[in-house]
Amino acid sequence: MTSETPASTERTRIRRLPEKAVDDVAVLHAVLDAARDRLLLHGSTGSRLFRRLAEGIDVCVAVTLLDGMVLARSAFESSMHYRSAVVFGRATEVDDKVAALRAMSEAWLPGRWDTLRPPNARELAATMVLALPLDEWSVKVSDGPPEDAAEDLDAPVWAGVLPIVTSYGDPVPAPDLRGDPQPWAGRFTSGT
Amino acid sequence: MTSETPASTERTRIRRLPEKAVDDVAVLHAVLDAARDRLLLHGSTGSRLFRRLAEGIDVCVAVTLLDGMVLARSAFESSMHYRSAVVFGRATEVDDKVAALRAMSEAWLPGRWDTLRPPNARELAATMVLALPLDEWSVKVSDGPPEDAAEDLDAPVWAGVLPIVTSYGDPVPAPDLRGDPQPWAGRFTSGT
Numbered sequence: 001m002t003s004e005t006p007a008s009t010e011r012t013r014i015r016r017l018p019e020k021a022v023d024d025v026a027v028l029h030a031v032l033d034a035a036r037d038r039l040l041l042h043g044s045t046g047s048r049l050f051r052r053l054a055e056g057i058d059v060c061v062a063v064t065l066l067d068g069m070v071l072a073r074s075a076f077e078s079s080m081h082y083r084s085a086v087v088f089g090r091a092t093e094v095d096d097k098v099a100a101l102r103a104m105s106e107a108w109l110p111g112r113w114d115t116l117r118p119p120n121a122r123e124l125a126a127t128m129v130l131a132l133p134l135d136e137w138s139v140k141v142s143d144g145p146p147e148d149a150a151e152d153l154d155a156p157v158w159a160g161v162l163p164i165v166t167s168y169g170d171p172v173p174a175p176d177l178r179g180d181p182q183p184w185a186g187r188f189t190s191g192t
Numbered sequence: 193m194t195s196e197t198p199a200s201t202e203r204t205r206i207r208r209l210p211e212k213a214v215d216d217v218a219v220l221h222a223v224l225d226a227a228r229d230r231l232l233l234h235g236s237t238g239s240r241l242f243r244r245l246a247e248g249i250d251v252c253v254a255v256t257l258l259d260g261m262v263l264a265r266s267a268f269e270s271s272m273h274y275r276s277a278v279v280f281g282r283a284t285e286v287d288d289k290v291a292a293l294r295a296m297s298e299a300w301l302p303g304r305w306d307t308l309r310p311p312n313a314r315e316l317a318a319t320m321v322l323a324l325p326l327d328e329w330s331v332k333v334s335d336g337p338p339e340d341a342a343e344d345l346d347a348p349v350w351a352g353v354l355p356i357v358t359s360y361g362d363p364v365p366a367p368d369l370r371g372d373p374q375p376w377a378g379r380f381t382s383g384t
Contacts, residue, residue, distance in 0.1 A: 016239060047208060069360075071376055075297060075308050076315040105267060115349045116267050123268040145366045157307045158373040163361035168261075174337045174351040181350040184263055 011088055012138040022139045031063055031085040031139060033107050038131040039087060040100050050128045053091045061087045061132060069162040072146035073155040079142065081161065087137045091130040100129045112184065203280055204330040214331040223255055223277040223331060225299050230323040231279060232292050242320045245283045253279045253324060261354040264338035265347040271334065273353065279329045283322040292321045304376065 014021040032039055039061060043050040053059055068081035094100045098119060105113040119127075146159050171183035206213040224231055231253060235242040245251055260273035286292045290311060297305040311319075338351050363375035 016236065044208065069301065071301070071304065073308065074311070074315070075293060075305065076311055076319070078297075101267060105270075109261065109263070112263065113267065116265065117344070117347065119266070119268055123266070127268070145364075145368075148366075148368075152309070153368060153370055155309065156371060156373060158363070158376045159366040159369055160375070161364040161366075162376065163364065164358060165361040166356060166358050169355035169357040171350070172337075172353040172355065174340075174353075176337075176340075176345060177351055178345055179348060181348060183352070184350045184354065 009088075009136055012086070012136055014138055014140055017140070017142075020140045020142055022141045024139075025134075027083065027141060028085055028134065028137055028139050031065055031083045032087075032134075036134075038133050040094070040104055041091065041130045041132065042101065042104060043128055043130075045126055045128045047128070050130065053130055054093050054128060056090045056092070059089060059091055059132060066164055067143070068164050070142075070146050071157075071159055071162065073148045073152040073157055073159050077146055077148050077152075079146075081164075082140075082142050084140045085137060086139075087132060087134060089132050089136055091132045094129040094131050097124055097127065097129045100131070101127070109184070201280075201328055204278070204328055206330055206332055209332070209334075212332045212334055214333045216331075217326075219275065219333060220277055220326065220329055220331050223257055223275045224279075224326075228326075230325050232286070232296055233283065233322045233324065234293065234296060235320055235322075237318055237320045239320070242322065245322055246285050246320060248282045248284070251281060251283055251324060258356055259335070260356050262334075262338050263349075263351055263354065265340045265344040265349055265351050269338055269340050269344075271338075273356075274332075274334050276332045277329060278331075279324060279326060281324050281328055283324045286321040286323050289316055289319065289321045292323070293319070301376070 029036060041050075041053070041061075045051070062084070064082055064084040066080060066082050070077075070079045070081060072078045101119065102113050145161065148155075148159065173183070221228060233242075233245070233253075237243070254276070256274055256276040258272060258274050262269075262271045262273060264270045293311065294305045337353065340351065365375070
């Protein structure tokens, strides 16, 4: 089940700066890297954490994206742009591991999965994939310009926002690269 | 007291991929944004979390930097470059709040602090600054090229690392900017 608005529970109520609370599920999806109705988690079957999660213990996943520095005329009003999501729930193991792993790979490196050989039985046996439903969640967003007090507006300093941009640098080929494959052409930026 | 090597305790022992454990305090400092012998935390005196921390409860701070995508010839060997630090301890309130706030500001936006008016009494009263000693910690680093199995080396795909670079985008002036101050000239990149 997908909640278009978050379940309003005591543990999802935003207490600090509640005016920054957002109940738009599309913002949740963006913070969670385009997760739609569930959040996929993968790890080693040897991980104590993952074994405990698979037992169905209560879990809380928190994801924060840092989007910019807010330069106000005072240090006190200076802050950061961020988008922060918290999801509560219990995870279950995913039956179709290959489809779930492919979906994660496509989120990170679109098109890469289909260029690789399929996972083999040993690799799949060593990998656990869990799904956490997006039923109980909160999202908090800090954006907009600095909000200086009127008496600070004449300070002779620049004020505004420095966006933080994440991108790929120049690809570094593996030392044992054979043949002449071209560097992988994927690109991404934060904030999408 | 500064530990040049981490206290070896049960809770700082790296269990998963222990070969990635690092005991170089300089790496810890880099992950913690140049913190030297203590980690400074600041927040609102109205924050329940900060009030509890100031009481001296046990705290664990975890910081992870994502440095790159590792593209192997198989999905299974594909991974990420990261640097991850965990610090355990108990925080105490900092006496010289202004000096501590200045140090934090200098870490984020070098030179900015001295262009701003000093914090006033109301602002300082609303701000709590805590220090966590760097005595009990662990650091884990994932770097290097992909480590593919010999039988995958002839796969006709590019393999290597896509570094992840963080930088500032074009400054966005505040709508109420007065006069003609030039955009703040600070720049930073991740991984420093």
